[in-house]
Amino acid sequence: MSVLVVLPVVLPIVGAALSILLGGSRPAQRAVVLTVLGADVVMAAALLVEVDRHGPVAVQAGGWPAPVGVTFVADRFSAMMALVAAVMLLAVLVYAIGQPGAERNHVGFQSVYLVMAAGVSAAFLTGDLFNLFVSIEMMLTASYVLITLGGRLDQVRSGMTYVVVSLVASVLFVALLALVYASTGTVNMADLAGRIAELPDGLRSALAVLMLVVFGIKAAIFPLYFWLPDSYPTAPSPVTAILAGLLTKVGVYAIIRTQTLLFPAETRPATLLLVLAAATMLVGVLGAIAQGDVKRILSFQIVSHIGYMVMGLGLFTVSGLAAAVLYTVHHIVAKTGLFLTGGLIEHAGGSSRLTRLGGMVRSAPVLAVLFLVPALSLVGIPPLSGFIAKLALVDAAAASSSYAVMAVSLVVSLLTLYSLMKIWISVFWSPATEPLASPPDRAHGEHLGGPLLMVVPTAVLAGLTVAMGLAAGPLYDLSMRAAQDLLDPSAYLTAVAP
Amino acid sequence: MSVLLAATAAGLFAVGTYLVLQRKLSRIIIGLGLLGHGANVLMVGAGRAGRAAIVDGGGEGALADPLPQALALTAIVISFGTTALLLALAYRSWLLTDDDEVQDDVEDELVARRGLPDEDLRGGPDPSDPDDDPDDDTGDDTGRGSHRATDAGGTAGEGR
Numbered sequence: 289m290s291v292l293v294v295l296p297v298v299l300p301i302v303g304a305a306l307s308i309l310l311g312g313s314r315p316a317q318r319a320v321v322l323t324v325l326g327a328d329v330v331m332a333a334a335l336l337v338e339v340d341r342h343g344p345v346a347v348q349a350g351g352w353p354a355p356v357g358v359t360f361v362a363d364r365f366s367a368m369m370a371l372v373a374a375v376m377l378l379a380v381l382v383y384a385i386g387q388p389g390a391e392r393n394h395v396g397f398q399s400v401y402l403v404m405a406a407g408v409s410a411a412f413l414t415g416d417l418f419n420l421f422v423s424i425e426m427m428l429t430a431s432y433v434l435i436t437l438g439g440r441l442d443q444v445r446s447g448m449t450y451v452v453v454s455l456v457a458s459v460l461f462v463a464l465l466a467l468v469y470a471s472t473g474t475v476n477m478a479d480l481a482g483r484i485a486e487l488p489d490g491l492r493s494a495l496a497v498l499m500l501v502v503f504g505i506k507a508a509i510f511p512l513y514f515w516l517p518d519s520y521p522t523a524p525s526p527v528t529a530i531l532a533g534l535l536t537k538v539g540v541y542a543i544i545r546t547q548t549l550l551f552p553a554e555t556r557p558a559t560l561l562l563v564l565a566a567a568t569m570l571v572g573v574l575g576a577i578a579q580g581d582v583k584r585i586l587s588f589q590i591v592s593h594i595g596y597m598v599m600g601l602g603l604f605t606v607s608g609l610a611a612a613v614l615y616t617v618h619h620i621v622a623k624t625g626l627f628l629t630g631g632l633i634e635h636a637g638g639s640s641r642l643t644r645l646g647g648m649v650r651s652a653p654v655l656a657v658l659f660l661v662p663a664l665s666l667v668g669i670p671p672l673s674g675f676i677a678k679l680a681l682v683d684a685a686a687a688s689s690s691y692a693v694m695a696v697s698l699v700v701s702l703l704t705l706y707s708l709m710k711i712w713i714s715v716f717w718s719p720a721t722e723p724l725a726s727p728p729d730r731a732h733g734e735h736l737g738g739p740l741l742m743v744v745p746t747a748v749l750a751g752l753t754v755a756m757g758l759a760a761g762p763l764y765d766l767s768m769r770a771a772q773d774l775l776d777p778s779a780y781l782t783a784v785a786p
Numbered sequence: 787m788s789v790l791l792a793a794t795a796a797g798l799f800a801v802g803t804y805l806v807l808q809r810k811l812s813r814i815i816i817g818l819g820l821l822g823h824g825a826n827v828l829m830v831g832a833g834r835a836g837r838a839a840i841v842d843g844g845g846e847g848a849l850a851d852p853l854p855q856a857l858a859l860t861a862i863v864i865s866f867g868t869t870a871l872l873l874a875l876a877y878r879s880w881l882l883t884d885d886d887e888v889q890d891d892v893e894d895e896l897v898a899r900r901g902l903p904d905e906d907l908r909g910g911p912d913p914s915d916p917d918d919d920p921d922d923d924t925g926d927d928t929g930r931g932s933h934r935a936t937d938a939g940g941t942a943g944e945g946r
Contacts, residue, residue, distance in 0.1 A: 418857055425864045432871055441882045445889040448811065448875055455818050455868055456806065462825035462861050469854055470832035518891055578897050 292335040293347045293360045293413055296328050296370055300406035304399040311395045318385060321398045325378040325405065332371040332409075339367045340766065344773070344783035346415060354785040355479040361415035363780050364770035365613055369412045369541055372617050375752075376533050376624050377405045379745040383628055384526035386741025387635070394437055404430035404530075411538045415784055417468065417475040420542060421461050424506065427538065428454050431531055435523040443522045450519035457505035464498045471495070477549055478784035481777065485552045492555060499546050500557070507539025509598055510567040513591045517575060520590075521583035521640075525631025528583060532590050533624035537616055540597045544612065547601060548774045561602030562693045569595030569700040576707040582630045582640040582715065585707055586623070589666070592700060593619050599697060600681055603688050609771035611680035614764060618665070618673040618756060625662035625749035629655060632738045632746060633715060642711065647720030652737030656716045661750040663708040665757070668701055673756035680764060791831035798824030810886045811876040815869065822865040829858040 303324035310316040339345055344363040348354060362370070381401065407427025414420050432454070436447035469475055471491055472483040484492060501512070508516040516536070520528050547556060572592025579585045597619070600612025634640040636652050649656045665672035668679075678701065685694035736743045756763060773779060798820050805817025833851030880886055 418860075422860065422864070425868075429864075429868060429871070432868070436875060436878075439878055441879075441889075442892070444875055444879045444882060446891070448872075448879065448888065451868070451872055451875065452806070452814060452818065455865075455872075456821070458864075458868075459818070459821045459825045462822070463828055465857065466825065466829040466832040466854070469829075469857070475853075475857070518893075579893070580896070581893065584893060 290345050290347045292331050292338065293345055293362045294349070295331050296335075296374065296409040297360070297406050297413065299324055299327060299331075300402040300409065304402035304406070307398040307402065308396070314392070317398045321381060321402060322378075324402060325374065325381055328374040328405065328409070329371070329378055332367065332374040335362055336364070336367040336371050339364055340769070343779045346783040355474050355476045358419050359415035359476060359478070359784055360413050361478075361780065361784055362413055363773050363783075364766065365544070365774060366412045366541075368613065368617060368766070368770060369537070370409055372620050373408050373412065373534055373537075374405075376530065376620060376749075377401075377408070379749055380526050380530045380533075380624065380628070383529070383631070383742050383745040384524075386739045386743075386745075387524075387526060387631065388739075389524055396433070397437070400430045400433045401530075404434065408534050408538060412541060415477050417477055417480065417546075418465055420477075421458070421465060424461070424538065424542075425458060427535065428458070431527075431535060434527045435519060435531065437524060437527065440522075446519040446522045449515055453505065453515040457502055460498065460505075461502045464495070464502055467498070468495060476784070477545075478781050480550050481781060484550050489555070492551065493557075496547070496551055496555070496557060499550075500543065500560075503539045503542040503546065504564075505539070507536050507543060507594055507598075508568075508591050509543075509594055510564050510571060513568065513572065513594075516591055517579075517584055517587040520587045521581065525583075525627065525634060528587075529624050529627035529631065532587065532627050533620045536590060536594055537597075537620055540594060540616055543598070544601050544609070544774065548604075548609070549777050549780070553604075553775075556604055558602050558604050561598055562690060565595045565599035565602050566693050566696040567595070568592065568598060569696055573700050573703040573707060577703065577710070580642050582633060582642065582645075582711055583627070585711060586626055586630055589704060589707065590623060592704065593623070593666070595700070596678075596681060596697060599693055600684065602693070603684055603690060604775075605684060605688050606768065606771045606775055607680065607684035607687055609774050610764065610767040611677065611684045613770050613774075614680055614767040615677040617763075617767075618677040618753070621749055621756065622662040622665045622672075622674060622753050625746060625753060626659070626666065628742070628746040628749065629659045629662065632658070632742055635742070636737050637715070642714040645715045646718045647716075648737075649716040651720070654743065655737040658737075658743070658746050658750050659712065659716070662753055663712065665753040667705045667708060671754065671757045673753045673760075676757060676760040676764060680767075788831065791827055795824045795827040795831065798827060809888055811879060811888060812886055814888070815872050815876060818872070819865070819869055822861070822869075826858045826861055826865075829854050829861065 303320050307317045307320050310320060339362050344361055346359055346361045349358040349360065351357070384397070404427050407423050407425075407430060410423035411420060411427060414423055432447065432451050435450060436443050465475060468480065471487060472480060474480055474483060484495065487495075505512045520532055523531065569592050572588050572590070572595060576585045576588035576592065579588060597612050597616050600608045600615060602608070630640065632655050633645065633648065636655060637645045637648060639645060661672070665674040668674040668677070678697075682694055682697065685691070685697070802817045802819075802821035802824055805813045805820065808814060808817070833854040876886070879889075883889065
């Protein structure tokens with residue numbers, strides 16, 4: 289079964305190479321990409337089942353034993369993330385095929401997309417700090433290309449900000465790796481877990497803070513979030529959706545993984561993380577309220593919701609981490625769904641500015657439903673996945689008496705509702721003020737509000753957030769087991785170095 | 787780590803940071819390159835001199851630790867690729883704007899204008915709700931206007 293750990297990384301890279309060779313034929317490219325991503329979903333699901341039954345699985349690349357060779361490890365948390373990521377990548381690719389624009393006009397779209405898929409899977413499954421750097425670079429470089437695909441002025445301008453900020457973070461990452469290697473003599477995460485504990489306190493805190501900064505830029509937590517709402521909205525909508533869903537979560541995953549695995553329990557920066565979480569939540573949602581564009585409102589909300597995940601981590605209890613895991617999974621699904629709907633709104637209304645849209649509850653009732661379900665899920669309305677994730681989080685905060693951050697999280701939920709209702713009222717409920725700027729071509733029966741291939745993946749994600757709400761019990765149990773693994777990494781350590 | 791390597795890394799970081807904070811894209815790109823070099827020098831310096839490679843054998847003392855060098859090589863390759871991409875982006879930006887300067891964020895200006903007191907808006911050329919502006923109009927208006935004002939007939943024009 290151990291081959292399942294590396295296949296989600298290897299297969300997309302092979303697929304990317306194949307799809308470059310098949311550049312002359314778009315249908316052949318699509319067949320390759322859909323096959324690869326479909327296989328990815330199946331493999332990730334099998335991996336999750338395997339890991340949940342028998343504990344973490346490790347693979348030593350090239351057969352070199354652990355501290356020397358490059359290790360790939362899957363435990364419950366990374367397998368869960370890999371599965372959700374694979375499902376999102378497949379759904380968004382189908383949406384991109386249905387949308388006129390991004391995917392149809394660029395020969396390289398599929399290969400770049402697959403490279404990003406490989407990078408995301410590798411980041412979740414690697415057990416080596418330097419390999420984590422390489423995976424994140426792989427994923428980011430692909431995203432630089434995707435975000436500036438159209439080459440328009442606004443894309444180049446915001447893409448530039450994104451690339452420069454990401455590169456500064458990468459430079460800090462290399463510096464961090466140098467310092468880690470100089471002080472411990474290893475970059476294997478399982479090996480580091482023991483060696484970092486032996487370091488002097490000051491050095492260890494310096495490494496912890498530097499790690500928090502490096503991954504905090506990728507995850508867009510409070511003082512380091514400013515690049516995100518600027519750069520995401522200008523990309524083609526499927527690209528925005530996949531970046532919004534996955535890339536920041538890789539940062540969150542890296543923060544959770546490094547803070548729990550590498551640093552001994554008594555030295556974890558719990559209070560710092562809780563303060564950062566509260567600030568991230570507040571600043572993000574206030575930014576969302578100030579904006580007047582659908583995609584920018586949604587982008588600011590990503591920042592706000594990253595705060596919830598960091599809050600779960602900052603509690604450093606099993607229930608807190610379980611809530612963080614659950615919240616991350618829920619947020620990936622709900623946010624990707626919302627951005628896909630945002631793309632459909634733009635497609636049907638010709639703009640994503642609130643002042644230029646209106647009356648869509650009549651002209652596109654399907655979109656209204658597709659928007660409302662993930663939006664209410666994000667706020668945390670009962671039958672949906674957001675409710676169980678928020679309930680778990682608030683419950684965990686109350687259990688460890690962190691009432692201040694709990695109050696902030698509840699207020700921010702209310703403000704999230706306000707900012708989403710702003711979209712709902714001006715896009716769907718208010719009367720259409722003017723004839724649409726560019727009327728959608730109704731020629732091929734767009735009574736759904738968009739092409740079928742765009743609507744179906746969006747509907748699947750909306751359905752998924754309902755299903756996750758209904759399957760709350762098993763899902764929460766799985767998150768609890770994942771959180772126990774995170775706080776007690778002995779199984780992880782023995783899997784890597786038996 | 788030798789003092790010389792540490793000082794080199796520090797110097798590269800200092801110059802790189804200064805250049806990244808400039809307003810011209812070409813300087814930012816050079817600055818990022820220097821920052822990357824600084825990190826790589828730090829990486830090479832992180833190895834312990836005199837430690838043998840993985841293979842068993844004699845010659846301890848005359849060898850350098852190979853791992854950080856391998857890591858630095860990987861990092862160099864990655865930064866080579868991203869720098870090429872950045873240069874392409876900067877070139878496209880120059881083609882589109884005739885300018886090498888980082889453009890302002892249009893949406894930020896819209897939000898900022900909404901926050902101005904009413905009397906400031908009343909005297910302005912466009913007192914109506916800023917959201918009514920067509921997107922493409924605000925798109926290149928701001929960037930270019932400020933460029934012409936500050937940098938009249940600058941290097942970009944001569945370059946053509």
